[in-house]
Amino acid sequence: xxxxxxxxxxxxxxxxxxxxxxxxxxxxxxxxxxxxxxxxxxxxxxxxxxxxxxxxxxxxxxxxxxxxxxxxxxxxxxxxxxxxxxxxxxxxxxxxxxxxxxxxxxxxxxxxxxxxxxxxxxxxxxxxxxxxxxxxxxxxxxxxxxxxxxxxxxxxxxxxxxxxxxxxxxxxxxxxxxxxxxxxxxxxxxxxxxxxxxxxxxxxxxxxxxxx
Amino acid sequence: xxxxxxxxxxxxxxxxxxxxxxxxxxxxxxxxxxxxxxxxxxxxxxxxxxxxxxxxxxxxxxxxxxxxxxxxxxxxxxxxxxxxxxxxxxxxxxxxxxxxxxxxxxxxxxxxxxxxxxxxxxxxxxxxxxxxxxxxxxxxxxxxxxxxxxxxxxxxxxxxxxxxxxxxxxxxxxxxxxxxxxxxxxxxxxxxxxxxxxxxxxxxxxxxxxxxxxxxxxxxxxxxxxxxxxxxxxxxxxxxxxxxxxxxxxxxxxxxxxxxxxxxxxxxxxxxxxxxxxxxxxxxxxxxxxxxxxxxxx
Numbered sequence: 001x002x003x004x005x006x007x008x009x010x011x012x013x014x015x016x017x018x019x020x021x022x023x024x025x026x027x028x029x030x031x032x033x034x035x036x037x038x039x040x041x042x043x044x045x046x047x048x049x050x051x052x053x054x055x056x057x058x059x060x061x062x063x064x065x066x067x068x069x070x071x072x073x074x075x076x077x078x079x080x081x082x083x084x085x086x087x088x089x090x091x092x093x094x095x096x097x098x099x100x101x102x103x104x105x106x107x108x109x110x111x112x113x114x115x116x117x118x119x120x121x122x123x124x125x126x127x128x129x130x131x132x133x134x135x136x137x138x139x140x141x142x143x144x145x146x147x148x149x150x151x152x153x154x155x156x157x158x159x160x161x162x163x164x165x166x167x168x169x170x171x172x173x174x175x176x177x178x179x180x181x182x183x184x185x186x187x188x189x190x191x192x193x194x195x196x197x198x199x200x201x202x203x204x205x206x207x208x209x210x211x212x
Numbered sequence: 213x214x215x216x217x218x219x220x221x222x223x224x225x226x227x228x229x230x231x232x233x234x235x236x237x238x239x240x241x242x243x244x245x246x247x248x249x250x251x252x253x254x255x256x257x258x259x260x261x262x263x264x265x266x267x268x269x270x271x272x273x274x275x276x277x278x279x280x281x282x283x284x285x286x287x288x289x290x291x292x293x294x295x296x297x298x299x300x301x302x303x304x305x306x307x308x309x310x311x312x313x314x315x316x317x318x319x320x321x322x323x324x325x326x327x328x329x330x331x332x333x334x335x336x337x338x339x340x341x342x343x344x345x346x347x348x349x350x351x352x353x354x355x356x357x358x359x360x361x362x363x364x365x366x367x368x369x370x371x372x373x374x375x376x377x378x379x380x381x382x383x384x385x386x387x388x389x390x391x392x393x394x395x396x397x398x399x400x401x402x403x404x405x406x407x408x409x410x411x412x413x414x415x416x417x418x419x420x421x422x423x424x425x426x427x428x429x430x431x432x433x434x435x436x437x438x439x440x441x442x443x444x445x446x447x448x449x450x451x452x453x454x455x456x457x458x459x460x461x462x463x464x465x466x467x468x469x470x471x472x473x474x475x476x477x478x479x480x481x482x483x484x485x486x487x488x489x490x491x492x493x494x495x496x497x498x499x500x501x502x503x504x505x506x507x508x509x510x
Binding site for chain 1: 394502
């Protein structure tokens with residue numbers, strides 16, 4: 001019996017890259033795991049995101065259409081738990097948007113903190129800034145999704161723990177940002193003096209721990 | 213001290229550049245590197261370096277440097293008056309500087325970015341394998357300032373075999389850039405898609421190594437909701453809600469939340485890196501193939 005599997009749609013991105021589309025971030029993670037495992041010749045860059053995987057091809061090795069066809073046809077893989085230990089992030093839940101987030105979620109601030117620290121988070125992808133991990137709750141929904149702030153802040157401090165949509169994140173350095181700030185940490189997400197600068201690369205799990 | 217280049221005046225804006233950081237975009241690390249890669253590679257070839265050696269990218273000229281030790285240098289890209297002590301020299305040539313000699317770049321006649329390569333390559337502090345200054349992420353050496361000291365590597369084993377090349381300078385006036393539609397051209401209204409190709413776009417002064425902010429007849433988007441951020445590459449033409457497109461250059465972000473409606477051919481991006489504020493662009497459909505034949509997309 002042949003199992004029918006829907007092949008993800010592909011959109012062209014210039015003559016050397018393409019964008020593969022998925023329904024949700026979990027489908028992205030499963031397909032991204034397959035792309036990484038396949039270690040395809042000619043693939044120069046792979047950028048997973050919320051609903052897409054962007055692939056850049058070294059066209060001197062292989063034509064872009066050929067790589068796209070192979071990537072499209074890969075069977076999504078179970079996202080295997082990272083062998084790396086869970087990264088614990090100590091958080092002071094003192095963010096200026098904590099009250100607003102609680103109101104949006106129909107919960108108390110204490111309940112938001114309790115849920116944020118209870119759930120195990122996984123880095124679905126990195127982007128926005130070096131080391132900025134988009135964390136998804138491992139057990140699916142942990143809170144109703146919170147929108148970005150209507151007006152982005154000009155400067156969000158480094159170490160701000162924030163929420164937007166289905167994601168939680170930690171600002172690696174001070175930058176403009178529209179995420180809802182619920183807390184802060186002294187942990188550096190990106191440190192060029194470490195052998196691996198990113199503390200939370202894709203696939204690594206995170207637990208937030210409340211500190212006084 | 214070993215051979216080095218001393219910056220006496222960084223001019224308007226100068227950075228060290230090579231061919232950037234590769235294979236790290238999934239960590240949020242942009243590629244960066246020379247905005248006009250072909251010119252940097254040519255300068256390196258002239259002095260006998262690997263094409264990807266680190267050189268100086270001088271924006272709008274004005275760079276003044278002093279040689280410490282005997283150095284061979286080449287100046288390429290936007291053509292500028294090159295003054296070596298009391299002599300005027302031709303660009304796209306190999307110049308031999310003696311210890312203490314001063315080399316001064318004037319303002320470019322056409323184009324924006326001039327490249328200076330030194331035999332042996334500059335050796336700034338490398339970050340993630342590259343000496344490129346990335347103005348978006350802050351990775352790499354800081355932009356050059358007066359007093360900066362750039363160590364020079366051992367002279368290449370092979371002496372340069374040519375001392376001058378004829379190069380077509382960057383274009384003045386309207387520059388035509390070929391592009392392919394997608395990935396999000398369906399976010400444009402039909403009229404907007406036609407307008408993208410039919411109208412002229414002016415490079416605004418708010419442009420930099422991250423991208424060219426263009427000014428022209430605004431492009432209306434079909435959707436008002438946000439696009440979940442997705443990966444973007446060099447040459448991406450992104451349309452924010454106000455409808456004035458951005459053409460992304462070397463220091464472009466790795467992901468973006470506004471739709472990328474078209475992508476300029478990689479081969480044309482070196483000339484895009486030479487566009488001066490006030491200069492105009494016209495886009496045309498590229499003859500090159502994307503992965504989807506256009507007739508399947510209509």
